[in-house]
Amino acid sequence: MQRTIQTLILTHDPGLVTEFTAATDDIGDDVRFVLHVEEDERRAIRHATERPVDLLIVDLGQDIRQAKRLAQELRGVDHPPVLVATYRRQEFDGEDALSAGLVELLRSGLRDFLSRPLSRPEVQALIDRELLARGEQNPRSVGKVLSFVGSKGGVGKSTVGINTAVGLSRSGSVLLVDASIQHGVAADLLGLTPEATLADVAREVDRLDERLLAGLVTEHSSGLHLLPAPSNAIDAAAVDEAVITRVISVARRAYDFVVVDTFPLLDSVTLAILDLSHLTFTVLNDSGPTINGSAELLRVLERVGVERSRSRVVLNRTHPGRGLGITPTDVATRLDRPVDHVVPYSRSVLSAANSGKPRFISLNRMGAWQRAINRVVKDAITATISPVNESAPTELQPDRSRIQAATTGGVEHGAQ
Ligand SMILES: Nc1ncnc2c1ncn2[C@@H]1O[C@H](COP(=O)(O)OP(=O)(O)OP(=O)(O)O)[C@@H](O)[C@H]1O
Ligand SMILES: [Mg+2]
Known part of the structure; x- marks a missing residue:
């Protein structure tokens, strides 16, 4: 016809x-x-x-x-x-x-x-x-883009983000993009040895479409697809905001969920990710300096157009026992906004990280940690998608000046 x-x-x-x-x-x-x-x-x-x-x-x-x-x-x-x-x-x-x-x-x-x-x-x-290709009159609606960010290293962005991605793969197709470009851990945590990375995508960016992307991803036993971080710093330099923008915009047409793990640095790559995210999870742990850094990061996110409805706070307990004695209410008071999710400490998260099996799928019984990740997964599934970032500045502004404008006051970077 x-x-x-x-x-x-x-x-x-x-x-x-x-x-x-x-x-x-x-x-x-x-x-x-x-x-x-x-x-x-x-x-x-x-x-x-x-x-x-x-x-x-x-x-x-x-x-x-x-x-x-x-x-x-x-x-x-x-x-x-x-x-x-x-x-x-x-x-x-x-x-x-x-x-x-x-x-x-x-x-x-x-x-x-x-x-x-x-x-x-x-x-x-x-x-x-x-x-x-779709044989339909109307185009397929785009998938949800979810990013995991944080103001510090080692707070659990990758752990929570990757396990959420694995959990989501039970409800739809998922691409996990490891945009923690200099220090990607997703392939290791998933026990995969991918042939292609984001650096290969960067080389092909001008002709990137769904078909080419499908040839560059690596499939995990959960069904999730991974686009890993480059394997060295030289390759990493090729992944800029134009590359990440192209990857996400192509991926969201092909997958139900695009989960993006990031590095704790507010640069133009992270900004491009935030701009395209339907939901941004700010992960923090229970240490004092991290909470202050996160409060500042959340203010910056609002300034760059990530409004409250698209922003979630995840308190991830990386310390055993009663942790550092800080309650979610303390954290909410210091952040001046509610904590949406609390993920408890789990000793086996560490052993899972070393075995290459995400804790989420290596568990047989439902413990507190897994229930917490399930709640993050459910939140990602049920959150209504609103068109992204409508309140962003309308004039064209180079990314660097947006970052400067948004961060006057400073965001904390780097490992604690
Ligand atoms: N809930 C938890 N219970 C116990 N250990 C945890 C928990 N969450 C994370 N960890 C451990 O904390 C360490 C840091 O986690 P992860 O790599 O996810 O942090 P990150 O914020 O992604 O760090 P980076 O900024 O370096 O990428 C890892 O060893 C991880 O196994
Ligand atoms: Mg990480």
């Missing part, structure tokens, strides 16, 4: 229509494009509201606000189009501004980007992925 793709292009540039026609002319007999062109934003919105549009292409120019408005206006329509923006690299004020702009648009609900002049393979891959 021939598939008709109703395509609307919003542009002042007739050259874009010519490029699109040329890029799709040999796409196959089973697909037909019906092309509409609008120059005016209001008319384009009215068109897409009143008639079904499968693919809406908006030419960015130097201003991303039009594409953002379009995404917002079309969110509630009966037949939401796949919204794609085209851009010319040279119209942005450097790579920082470009990647900040693209991240912001992804958060607003754009599906993808095409750089101009349009390339035939890129356009065809996008159409295949977004409109044909």
